[in-house]
Amino acid sequence: MPHVTLANPLIALENSVTAAAFRQIPLFSRWRPINAARPAMSAPWWQWVASTDSLTARLMAAGGEKQFRVRLLRQGVGWPRPDEAQALGIGAKRYAWLREVALCLDETPWVVARSVAPLTQLKGQRLESLGERSLGSWLFRQPGLVRGPLEVTTQFPPFASVSGIQEDCAWGRRSVFYHGCKHGGLSLLVQEYFLAAMADDLGLPSR
Numbered sequence: 001m002p003h004v005t006l007a008n009p010l011i012a013l014e015n016s017v018t019a020a021a022f023r024q025i026p027l028f029s030r031w032r033p034i035n036a037a038r039p040a041m042s043a044p045w046w047q048w049v050a051s052t053d054s055l056t057a058r059l060m061a062a063g064g065e066k067q068f069r070v071r072l073l074r075q076g077v078g079w080p081r082p083d084e085a086q087a088l089g090i091g092a093k094r095y096a097w098l099r100e101v102a103l104c105l106d107e108t109p110w111v112v113a114r115s116v117a118p119l120t121q122l123k124g125q126r127l128e129s130l131g132e133r134s135l136g137s138w139l140f141r142q143p144g145l146v147r148g149p150l151e152v153t154t155q156f157p158p159f160a161s162v163s164g165i166q167e168d169c170a171w172g173r174r175s176v177f178y179h180g181c182k183h184g185g186l187s188l189l190v191q192e193y194f195l196a197a198m199a200d201d202l203g204l205p206s207r
């Protein structure tokens with residue numbers, strides 16, 4: 001009979017926890033209301049994280065002479081993560097449109113973002129044709145746009161390291177945008193992670 005070694009599941013778990021901590025990949029995301037994070041946030045970061053207008057426009061302004069570019073990391077149909085489904089108020093096994101990008105200044109990623117929208121609500125929105133144009137440039141032109149409350153995290157997003165962006169995240173934030181159209185409403189969860197490179201380039205504190 002061949003000798004079979006079964007991996008000890010506890011050791012495997014411990015190893016994966018260590019490996020995850022090493023690569024700063026969280027096992028789960030912890031989101032909290034932005035006001036709960038305020039005491040831990042420096043005033044310069046508050047200006048960025050608590051802003052509710054277009055981040056694209058803010059990044060372009062802060063970048064000055066630097067060239068702004070949306071680098072498309074991944075876009076397509078898939079399942080939302082459990083915390084994303086919960087934020088959108090949909091079941092975890094409902095297909096969603098997913099878009100992951102890096103917002104770069106002179107090719108340096110300053111922000112990585114992941115946006116999620118329930119597929120059934122996408123009728124006629126043609127979001128997939130955005131390509132490397134900023135989602136914000138489309139979103140903030142939508143009439144009657146409503147932005148839900150901001151929540152924040154300090155955990156690095158798992159998708160970014162998969163795409164080769166290995167960096168510390170100063171702050172992450174998320175909120176759901178809602179807008180109605182004559183065929184029904186769209187909810188779009190936008191999660192944005194501000195990277196350490198942005199803090200370095202703009203002379204911001206680490207948090």
Ligand SMILES: C=C(O[C@@H]1C=C(C(=O)O)C=C[C@H]1O)C(=O)O
Nearest residue numbers: 054055056101113133134135136
């Ligand atoms: C939501 C905005 O759009 C930005 C652009 C994104 C994209 O192109 O996928 C994603 C998140 C944003 O930070 C914005 O500008 O505020």
